[in-house]
Amino acid sequence: MAETLLEVRQLEVVYNRVATAIQGVSLTVAAGAVVALVGTNGAGKTTTLRAISGFLPSEDAEITDGDIEFEGRRINGEPPYRLARSGVILVPEREKVFATLSVSENLAFAAQEDGAITLDRVFSYFPRLGERRNQLAGLLSGGEKQMLAIGMGLLCRPRLLLIDELSLGLAPIAITELMQRLQEICRELRLTVLLVEQNAYAALAIADFGYIMESGRVVFDGPASELLAHPDVREFYLGGCTQTETKSYRDVKQYRRKRRWWG
Amino acid sequence: MEFLATIVILTCTNALLAAGIVILYKAGRTVNLAHGELAIVGGYVFYSASLSGSDPSLPFAIAGALAYSICMGVFIYVSMMRRLVGEPFYVAILVTVGIAIVLKSAIIVIWKAERLTIDFGVAPAVYFSGGATLSYMDITGVVLTIAFFVALFLFFQFTRLGVQFRGTAENALLASQRGVNVNFVLSLAWVIAIGAATMSGVFFGARAFLSTDAVMIGLAGLTAALVGGLDSLRGAIAGAFIVAAAQYLTVRLIDPVLSEAVPFLILLAVMSIRPWGLFGTMEELDRV
Amino acid sequence: MSSIGRNLRTDYLQANEVFHRPYQQVLIVFVIIIAALIPAVSSNFFVHLLNLSFLAAIGALGLMLLTGFCGQISLGHAAFLAIGGFTTVILIVHVGAPFIVVVPASALSGALLGFIVGLPSLRFRGVYLAISTLAMHYAIIFLATFYQTKFGQAATAGIPIPDPTIGPFTLSGDREWYYLLLVLLALLTAGCVNLVRTRPGRAWMAIRDRDIAAETFGVNLARYKLLAFVVSSSLASMSGSLLAYYSNVVTVEKYTLDLAVIYVAMVIVGGMGSILGALLGALFITLLPFGIDALFDYLPREWRFGSTLFGVQVGAVGVCIIVFLLFEPKGLAEIWRRAETYFDRWPFRYRPLESARR
Numbered sequence: 053m054a055e056t057l058l059e060v061r062q063l064e065v066v067y068n069r070v071a072t073a074i075q076g077v078s079l080t081v082a083a084g085a086v087v088a089l090v091g092t093n094g095a096g097k098t099t100t101l102r103a104i105s106g107f108l109p110s111e112d113a114e115i116t117d118g119d120i121e122f123e124g125r126r127i128n129g130e131p132p133y134r135l136a137r138s139g140v141i142l143v144p145e146r147e148k149v150f151a152t153l154s155v156s157e158n159l160a161f162a163a164q165e166d167g168a169i170t171l172d173r174v175f176s177y178f179p180r181l182g183e184r185r186n187q188l189a190g191l192l193s194g195g196e197k198q199m200l201a202i203g204m205g206l207l208c209r210p211r212l213l214l215i216d217e218l219s220l221g222l223a224p225i226a227i228t229e230l231m232q233r234l235q236e237i238c239r240e241l242r243l244t245v246l247l248v249e250q251n252a253y254a255a256l257a258i259a260d261f262g263y264i265m266e267s268g269r270v271v272f273d274g275p276a277s278e279l280l281a282h283p284d285v286r287e288f289y290l291g292g293c294t295q296t297e298t299k300s301y302r303d304v305k306q307y308r309r310k311r312r313w314w315g
Numbered sequence: 316m317e318f319l320a321t322i323v324i325l326t327c328t329n330a331l332l333a334a335g336i337v338i339l340y341k342a343g344r345t346v347n348l349a350h351g352e353l354a355i356v357g358g359y360v361f362y363s364a365s366l367s368g369s370d371p372s373l374p375f376a377i378a379g380a381l382a383y384s385i386c387m388g389v390f391i392y393v394s395m396m397r398r399l400v401g402e403p404f405y406v407a408i409l410v411t412v413g414i415a416i417v418l419k420s421a422i423i424v425i426w427k428a429e430r431l432t433i434d435f436g437v438a439p440a441v442y443f444s445g446g447a448t449l450s451y452m453d454i455t456g457v458v459l460t461i462a463f464f465v466a467l468f469l470f471f472q473f474t475r476l477g478v479q480f481r482g483t484a485e486n487a488l489l490a491s492q493r494g495v496n497v498n499f500v501l502s503l504a505w506v507i508a509i510g511a512a513t514m515s516g517v518f519f520g521a522r523a524f525l526s527t528d529a530v531m532i533g534l535a536g537l538t539a540a541l542v543g544g545l546d547s548l549r550g551a552i553a554g555a556f557i558v559a560a561a562q563y564l565t566v567r568l569i570d571p572v573l574s575e576a577v578p579f580l581i582l583l584a585v586m587s588i589r590p591w592g593l594f595g596t597m598e599e600l601d602r603v
Numbered sequence: 604m605s606s607i608g609r610n611l612r613t614d615y616l617q618a619n620e621v622f623h624r625p626y627q628q629v630l631i632v633f634v635i636i637i638a639a640l641i642p643a644v645s646s647n648f649f650v651h652l653l654n655l656s657f658l659a660a661i662g663a664l665g666l667m668l669l670t671g672f673c674g675q676i677s678l679g680h681a682a683f684l685a686i687g688g689f690t691t692v693i694l695i696v697h698v699g700a701p702f703i704v705v706v707p708a709s710a711l712s713g714a715l716l717g718f719i720v721g722l723p724s725l726r727f728r729g730v731y732l733a734i735s736t737l738a739m740h741y742a743i744i745f746l747a748t749f750y751q752t753k754f755g756q757a758a759t760a761g762i763p764i765p766d767p768t769i770g771p772f773t774l775s776g777d778r779e780w781y782y783l784l785l786v787l788l789a790l791l792t793a794g795c796v797n798l799v800r801t802r803p804g805r806a807w808m809a810i811r812d813r814d815i816a817a818e819t820f821g822v823n824l825a826r827y828k829l830l831a832f833v834v835s836s837s838l839a840s841m842s843g844s845l846l847a848y849y850s851n852v853v854t855v856e857k858y859t860l861d862l863a864v865i866y867v868a869m870v871i872v873g874g875m876g877s878i879l880g881a882l883l884g885a886l887f888i889t890l891l892p893f894g895i896d897a898l899f900d901y902l903p904r905e906w907r908f909g910s911t912l913f914g915v916q917v918g919a920v921g922v923c924i925i926v927f928l929l930f931e932p933k934g935l936a937e938i939w940r941r942a943e944t945y946f947d948r949w950p951f952r953y954r955p956l957e958s959a960r961r
Contacts, residue, residue, distance in 0.1 A: 107492075141493075142492045148489065152485050153478065153481060158482075161482050162493045208494055398929055399929075404730060405674075410925055410928050412867065413921040413922070413924030414921065416920055417918050417921035419917060419918075420921065424918070579738045579742060586738060587723075
């Protein structure tokens, strides 16, 4: 396996000093890999992401235990702009573009002077952005906003790109298209990506490795292809399309109990 | 002609204040109720700095005012406003109210609440055809105000920092995710706003006088900002003009006693007719 | 064993009790006895100071209901006080009404004005509401100035008010006033405590915490916001009327924006959302200038000359506002609550997390 870029060990995050959102989450992201972090609502995916990108203080949350290491350096509690400069770039869930700036201003905002990627390169990845470069970003469609957000992320010289809910609010066809484009870009630029998704199928389809979270813990992990084939994952995250027999509630309970033991 | 000249000068004073209020509002969704105080204290600092040498010197005064703007802006942001992220909206407003009181007391303690007129003794009036009288100080004020707004426009439109500034104003969280040092940008907002206020205070002090009552110019500035729209810099100029014209015309045509009442009467009118202002966006009403 | 279990509230009725701790009744009786004995043992001046604090506390209770419980920020509290003062003047000068009529009438006129000033709150929230109350302040003060210059005798000295009479008694000395104000304040405090734990109070707190959510739960926003303004301004107006009688003079110069800010300071220093806080804040902010005056006795004599003392007194209020907002946003009431918790849990300690300490 390639060298480890990001390592999260036994992370625990508490909101408002009372509510524990995640407990004992450990993740490893290898350089050059696309890793998917999948889970349902409230599983703790976004919290994990916020902890990595240093956004917890503004939410009145804090890391109460565990370490986050980026390139072997402990980055717990570093301010976001410092992290962003060292290459940990977050594409957030919503409000991901500056609505009152134009498309090219949005991109210029992010661009690093000596960055390898230029505005034109982003426009070549997403031709639709090029057509609308002088429009206000607030007027773009959801998919275009997502493209713009990824473009902004790329211009920040990312060493690790954290993408929160790429599929949120997009049409299924747009998701597939965007995911494929992302995969192409990652291959071309040899990017490391941590993809946080509810849409398990779309995320695992392009990922190399996957983690599945539930109730603040990681319950499954493994290469994406294995996860895609795993019967429990198929049933609970991918719609269980191959399962012909109907399951009773007791089976589901059985699964939940099992999962609790793993967590 | 005379009345036009007066209105233009009043517009400049108001516009500089309104611009500061708008910048601070955009930067942190805070209405700065200490703006008049910041302006007048700036005027006092300018005056005192000019006397720090053997005879009144303009470079000293300007350096003093500049140092005041930078120190005050950075101090207010770093020591107070930065800690208020995530607090209820009223906390920041009330902190500015506290700042206002402290500054007023500074005027009383440091300058003994003295009535001062900023005067360099080099400014005989210039007469224009049509009976307008302007001192050199007034002309400098008008020119500098125009220069300030042009510079502000160029800065926001064409420089990278300006674009980052606008982005930070819209969404500070996202800006910091993109590697912008939000603390630097927001401190800069305070420095620019206080700098503009100081200019305004100096020109006001040159035309009239500095005193604890002079802080009322803050109300005119706030009204101007509201008339134009709290989130619009263009609006600040338009609003400043409207307030200035109304002030002048009331004094001239109706009753000088009313001149103090004009800003809040306009304020009431705007609040009841078009609270988001001439150029502002309606959504702002719900944002704060 | 420990008292932790006893003080945990486990159901709604418990949360709604006035006294959460067994010793609170005792404490209140104790405070009232002390308060009743103070005039017997202290100087006239100290009683005078306490009278001023009580008057301020009535106004601060009003602002606390409005800002601390309903979350509507108001910079127009001085105007409410002014309305009380000027209603008193008008009723005495033009009608010749007695004290017992004037004070309730002032409260009523304050209520009416509160309704008008509260109207913008139906349209605005937050910052804009604060600005609209600011505008209202200037408008009311302008009208009051107009009245004073047209009808007042000596415009600069203000309009004199005679000592009030209740039946055969004339209230003139500080000590008589003290007991009247003490009883009144106790009654109003009890009223406010009950108000905030019944339906209006809960509606206000819901509005403060999230107005849209409150509306979906069936709180009539318009009604309860206006109610908050009405109650708040009638309390302030009553305080203004009493202050007019107490100081024997009404003049518009007193009702500046600074006065409104001083009331805001009381609410902040006392602690937002606490009736106890309103009382503590009023006491603290009223005594502050006199405390500073006393401190100046220990400083070089020259410092007293000029306006330094006055400037420092003014500035101290501002410093209090800033320091409390930044470092103790829930004010003196929170310090009191922490002390209570400390003794409740003794010998165990409650350790806040890192982020809470900041």
